[in-house]
Amino acid sequence: MPSVVDIRNLSHHEGESVRVQGWVYNLRESGKLLFPIFRDGTGLVQGVVVKSAVPAEVFERVRSLTQETSVRVEGTVRADARAPGGFELQVSGVEAVQAVPVDAPYPITPKEHGIEFLMDHRHLWLRSSRQHAILGIRHEVIKAARDFFDDRSFTLVDAPIFTPAACEGTTTLFEVDYFDDKAYLTQSGQLYNEAAAAAVGKTYCFGPVFRAEKSKTRRHLTEFWMIEPEVAFAGLEDICKLGEELVAFVVDRVLSRRSRELETLERDPARLEPCRQTPFPRLVYDDAVKILQSKGSEIQWGGDLGGADETLLSQEFPKPVLVTHYPSQVKAFYMAPDPERPELALCVDMLAPEGHGEIIGGGVRLADYELLVKRIEENRLPRAAFEWYLDLRRYGAFPHAGFGMGIERVIGWICGLEHVRESIPFPRMLYRLTP
């Protein structure tokens, strides 16, 4: 029996008899010729069946294959300029593992579909070449981000998903029953990262986070994945550098290893090319506000950047732009103040080009016990839930900084997606929980 070969590797088996296992992608017919297209997750290959060259039953069996029927195919690999990709499979036999019934065909045809229909069939939509390419790039982005930290002696310390209290405001928390108590799904691993940093110096966590924001925009998910480094004794400049090096590293990896996927997505690599190199442009908040006002934004000093502001600003630069020193009032309670201008926070946001939004948010953490207690009270946060966090300021308080990078927005930017929902296999959004 011929050995199983991945479609991606068929070109190395020219002239050999091989077996392919996968699914029927499409079937074209031309008189006494059949052109079934098979996919196996590694690629697509065109099969060829000539009626006069095979037993009638084999011809008939291929002819009756329905879209997405799972199959085992045997045939000979041959080079042919007329085949997409230059190689095709001269089919000698096919076995339908499960034939998709004629009266209940595969719903996603190789034609146009609306977003609602596609999202309802997300579990099947993933099989399409475009979604397949995005899955490949998502894998590469995650692998690259982890390699980046692993290669720099960061220790992965996983943060919990059930948490007793909010890292941020309480309005955006998903509450769940926890036996006789309440718990919340984490919004960030950040507070736990600070504990881990005191244990291992340089740490990161990577996992899903949850935000019950009733946001309905192309940049928002209620469940998304964040990679969050935290570095002991680091300052703002240290993590700005870390952030831009991370992003440049990820972009470089995708450009060098996933050019085929970018091509499938019709994403121009030239748009990403500059982002392989650091440094990235930097702006302090004061200047960002001035630029935005000169561009016609309504923003006033002291307010946070709106979605439109972020887009406007990002369009000024070919690379991601780092905005630092926001007013403390628009940032989280644990942000350290700038010693020179205490009304500002030592924080940084990185905005992706082309309006893909904030991809990194972080800063220097408040190390001072008294000030942290004051901030917790000012924000009306439940003190008891933060006692363990305050311990980090009682026992060897240390300056430290870190950030979180939202994986989906990075993928959305790199892939040039209209909406982040395509950057995660099964998006969770305001009005979508299935499939």
Add this chain to the structure above:
RNA sequence: UCCUCGGUAGCUCAAUGGUAGAGCAUUCGGCUGUUAACCGAAGGGUUGCAGGUUCGAGUCCUGCCCGAGGAGCCA
């Protein structure tokens, strides 16, 4: 939560208040190199739900449901 747009065949969409249609998909027929093949034919409808106006409603009105885009919100 608010604003805007939408819901008609499996899909994408048409249809002055007057017989509900096309393309694709499906099935059948034709074609020995197709490239989202092409050509011909057939089958396929509770027009999101409920009520109202009207001789007559896919179309107008009211309410509801679902979805999309955006806003607010969002380290």
